[in-house]
Amino acid sequence: TTNRNRSEQLYEEALEHIVGGVNSPSRSFKAVGGGSPVFMERAQGAHFWDVDGNKYIDYLAAYGPIITGHAHPHVTEAIVRAAQNGTLYGTPTELEIKLARMLKEAVPSMDKVRFVNSGTEAVMTTIRVARAYTKRTKVIKFAGCYHGHSDLVLVAAGSGPSTLGIPDSAGIPKSIASEVITVPFNDLDSLKAALEHWGDDVAAVMVEPIVGNFGMVMPQAGFLEGLCKLAREYGALVIYDEVISAFRFHYGSTQTYRVFPDFAAIEPDLTAMGKIIGGGLPIGAYGGRKHIMEQVAPLGPAYQAGTMAGNPASISAGIACLEVLREEGVYERMEELSIRLTAGIQEGADRYGVPLTINRIRGSFSTHFCDHPVTNYAEAQETDSEAFAAFFRHMLDQGICLAPSKYEAWFLTTEHTAEDIERTIEAAHESFRRMANS
Ligand code: PMP
Secondary structure: OOOOHHHHHHHHHHHHHOHHHOOOHHHOOHHHOOOOOOOEEEEEEOEEEEOOOOEEEEOOHHHOOOOOOEOOHHHHHHHHHHHHOOOOOOOOOHHHHHHHHHHHHHOOOOOEEEEEOOHHHHHHHHHHHHHHHHOOOEEEEEOOOOOOOOHHHOEEOOOOOOOOOEEOOOOOOHHHHOOEEEEOOOOHHHHHHHHHHHHHHEEEEEEOOOEOOOOOEOOOOOHHHHHHHHHHHOOOEEEEEOOOOOOOOOOOOHHHOOOOHHHOOOOOOEEEEEHHHHOOOOOEEEEEOHHHHOOEOOOOOEOOOOOOOOOHHHHHHHHHHHHHHOOOOHHHHHHHHHHHHHHHHHHHHHHOOOOOEEEEEOOEEEEEOOOOOOOOHHHHHOOOHHHHHHHHHHHHHOOEEOOOOOOOOEEOOOOOOHHHHHHHHHHHHHHHHHHHHO
16 A cells, blocks of 8 residues: 555654644544544645655545635736735725625625635624524524534534534533524425424524535425525524535526526525635635625624735635636536546446445535435435445545545546546546455
8 A cells, every 4th residue: 555654754743733633623534544644745736745755636625615726827826916915904905895796796695795714704703693683592504514613503403303402512502502403404394393493583594505514415406495485484594604515516606506497596695605715715705685784893783803804815816716717618627527437436336336325516526335315414424434434545545535524525626637537437446346355
């Protein structure tokens, strides 16, 4: 197998200084049997080189943002230009207006936008705004959807729609967890039951309109429509967390996803974004209807601020990234490659008798080691974690970099080539062969 001695040394060193050796738990290999993560040294286009000189094809795309590949020349040039003009002003700039306009074009339900520094911040603030506007406190969310690491959204399901949440993390007061109700995704009956029980107290129903956090999962026909209708019946706002989905599947959000025509009409009251809109630099954004956004300081009583918010470097990288994505045929090309790639992977799994269900949405997909459909979190949890871990390691040893979690997606970028795809298919077949023989 591949030599990763230097990565292992660095991991030992990192463990002495950085808690858990990583700056985000999702980077640890804990969910795939432990050991040292790979320390990368350089990245270009769809490829990584690690500190031991091994080369990889990257399907992690940094958990989403790197949709134009690493060090894309147009994005890099924008970052260099921004750095030369000063990275942080603490004053407004014209650039911010340009990116805000681009986002509004793509997300028509956002009359007003505010930039922040991460998806976590964006989501956290939409909740504050919804509470300020409705003067209610409770939030309904869907099991398995991830909305960042703020207190309120790190709460998992209780035992049924009428029980309140239990914290997913230490350090979250029960009083906060008791403000959250979690129901299964794609399950309008449970949502209805929760609203019937808690309706007058519910400030918002929060959802990933296309799920990216327990695999890629589409809302079933009528689910988002029903969700919005129910929420409004009970006077709750609808918040779309589009941190992953905005600009992922086409130039726009799920709110303008014309590939699925019934999506277009369904607009939330508030939207949170992040990842792609910063072109690989830290960013988040939230926005919504004018009368709701006017709750936010300095206009209204809901406070939200940020020293780094709207900094010229992140904003410039975001504009440049969206300019690349706006070009003709970009998403179609990523989709074509992912159709070929998923067909090749599935064929390998079938040949070696490894149960595998692939959920593909345009240029992104998830590989579930099971022989049932995955439409909600419970079904994703039931998949074979050990099979995924084995597959992940066999792929890594053959130079294919995936996220070390069975719940994460594979992301194509504009820089993947047909040759990358064929190499990846070969590696997948070899991985299944090894799994079948072990
Ligand atoms: N919402 C969703 C849907 C996400 O996928 C993520 C991050 N994976 C977040 C929010 C949090 O974003 P960040 O990591 O930038 O804080």
